[in-house]
Amino acid sequence: MYRSYKELPKIRLPEDRGVEDINISDSTIREGAQMPGIMMHKEHKVKIYEYLHRVGIEKTESFLFNESDREAVKEMLDRGYEKPEVTGWARANPKDIDLVIEADGIEETGILMSVSDAHIFDKLGLKSREEASEKYLEAFDYALDHGLKVRCHLEDITRSDIEEFVLPLITEMIKRAPDTIMRICDTLNYGIPFLYDLPYSVPRIIKELKRRGVRNIETHIHDDYGFGAAVSIAGLWYGANWANLTFLGMGERAGVGELEKVLVFLEQRVENFHKYNLECLSEFADYIEQNVELRVPDNKAVVGRNVFAHESGIHTAGVIKNPFIYEPYPPEIVGAERKLMIGATSGSKVIRHKIEEILREKGGFGGEGRDPKIEKKDPRLKAIQADIRRQYEEDRTSCISDEEMREYVERYFLEIA
Secondary structure, eight states: OOOSTTTSOOBOOOTTOOGGGOEEEEOTTTTGGGSTTOOOOHHHHHHHHHHHHHHTOOEEEEOOSSHHHHHHHHHHHHTTOSSSEEEEEEOSSHHHHHHHHHSTTOOEEEEEEEOSHIIIIIISOOSOHHHHHHHHHHHHHHHHHTTOEEEEEEETGGGSOIIIIIHHHHHHHHHHOTTOEEEEEETTSOOBSSSOSTTTBHHHHHHHHHHTTOOEEEEEEBOTTSOHHHHHHHHHHTTOSEEEEBGGGOSSTTOBOBHHHHHHHHHHHBTTOOOOOOTTHHHHHHHIIIIIOOOOOTTOTTTSTTTTEEOSHHHHHHHHHOGGGTOSSOGGGGTOOOEEOBOTTOOHHHHHHHHHHHHHHTTSGGGOOOOOOOOTTOHHHHHHHHHHHHHHHTTOOSOBOHHHHHHHHIIIIITTO
16 A cells, blocks of 8 residues: 555666765856856855755866856865865856966866857857867867866757767767766757667667766756756666756756756655755755845746645645645755645635644643643634635735734634633
């Protein structure tokens, strides 16, 4: 029988995959800072780094182009944490890579390598694919020669000529540094999470990379079609050993696959997967909303205010009986709290539950300490329910607050008791 979270079967990883094969890198500090309409200051980046450390994320990345970026990176490195490792980000030119080299303590950098024709010819203004390949290999060699590990950011790969351009380029780089991480950058979310033709199928791209000897594969999936988290999970399933994500999906345009979604899926749904501490996720979201001024939608998965909020009669009655009925996992897993709310669709059960809860807080009827139990047909309950119903018939639009419920209890129960 499936009547509790423990009784539900977990999803098994593929036979050739273990928990140790799955790692998470975060780009909130770099990609998230590019989100239109927000301003992420040095202190925000360092605080985000602290939250990532609490969760147990393995790696993060940062720009180094201005003094504020460099100061933030220095403060992160000064923390001395093993996780997240702080890595750099550079365009494919020596000047950018020099900034990473000069940041004492950084051992790895991403290098942007735009691989679609639109990017090569129209954005970069290069004359041929061969010129692009030479440019990327020169930057790659420059970073290696200066002792850096390299992560190749294959930008817009899901709209590129993978067989004729990308795979030969990758093969050349793997010859020079077999442990190089190849990041599949699905820049406009054209990637799909199932096996299909190149260049759209991310699982197929992963298979082709592995066939050519790539040992380390990472995904970075944008969310323009809403598939960011799904494609990221599919990537891990088909052989990628890294998923690069951002908290709340922060990033350019529609953002990137959400860190919190992938973490909760792995921890709650995958068999024997226990790597990350999710208890600060709700607090993390509150920090972002209050300090970076990114509004978190109430219905945002995992960290939205309504994830564990219940109002309708059927749902509240179910949750009161057994939270498993209408909650995907216990709220404390992500540091949240259950909220039973009273509104236009609420039934008598939640109103009764709220009254009993308030009476319990006040020590029972008349402070006698008795566990308060209200009968379904109690006329006082009926009167409160009727008054609430009347308010909504008169066009009230907000929920009944806890303070209003306390006033009802005072008036109908405690003054008479």
